[in-house]
Amino acid sequence: MWLFLLTEVMFFGGLFTAYLIMRNWYYQAFVDASHQLSIFWGTANTAVLICSSFTMAMSVWSAEVRRRKSLLVYLCLTVVFGLAFLGIKGIEWHEKWEKHHVPGMRYSVQSFIDPQSDPEVYKEYKDAALAPDAAQKTEEYFFLYFAMTGMHALHMVIGIGILVFMIFRAKAGAYTTGHVTFVENFGLYWHFVDIIWIYLFALLYLISRH
């Protein structure tokens, strides 16, 4: 399992490296664009994901001490936290969609240069206007933003699928008979996805906030 996670490290590492290089090249655009993310939802999502990691750790513990009921409860809680994370991510993505900030699908430079051109969106968010050259390069930022958070969300979706599978198996009495390897390995995967988010949160939301 650890070897699989190392390949995942390299995979996300490529995205992180691309982000750092682009950020260095188009520094102002990345600072301006990152100000459009919501710290509130980002922080909430970090807390939700950390809690889901905790309930996953408790699932592994429940399997180890062979408590079927508590295993089921903690697995279900992990699913709930995972879905809450995706829900919040959905709210954030929806905002970007409304504001025409989704590269390749629904993106307009105009929405950055002149935010007041869309009165309804402007009424809600009151974004500051950007200089044309910075506005153009925000596309790079949001492309990487969607690539990274999207790939992370895909990992969450796969994880939730496996969690649901484990809930059915645990209900039938699996994992609490001393064979905890599957739950343990899935826990490693889930914690790894949590770690990726910890770095995404720091790099995408926080480092140019002040």
Added chain:
Amino acid sequence: MSEQNQQHEQEHHIVSPVIYMIILLALLVGTALTVLASYFDLGEWHVAPGLTLFWNPVVALAIATTKMMLVVLFFMHVKYSTKLTKLTVAAGLFTFLVLVGMTLADYFTRAWGRW
């Protein structure tokens, strides 16, 4: 169950929920700290002409790395794992840092001496 398996079962270390609870609290405190720190301009350090170190990303990444270590060591049980697992994780991190570090060193220094 084979003898080897039995031995493995005996060695299997069960981490107590109390430790998980402490780590959960530490991670939440770390999140609060990093959000708080991001609202202050922590300044910069001019290392050399053309090379400036901003403290905000350094602090954010330091806190993120501390959180990562807590998750890896306790939630992922590496602290209680075999030397082979520890070595695998450490080698992975090291290789990752070398790859990213070398790539960034290349890109960040391409314009050096051209002003």
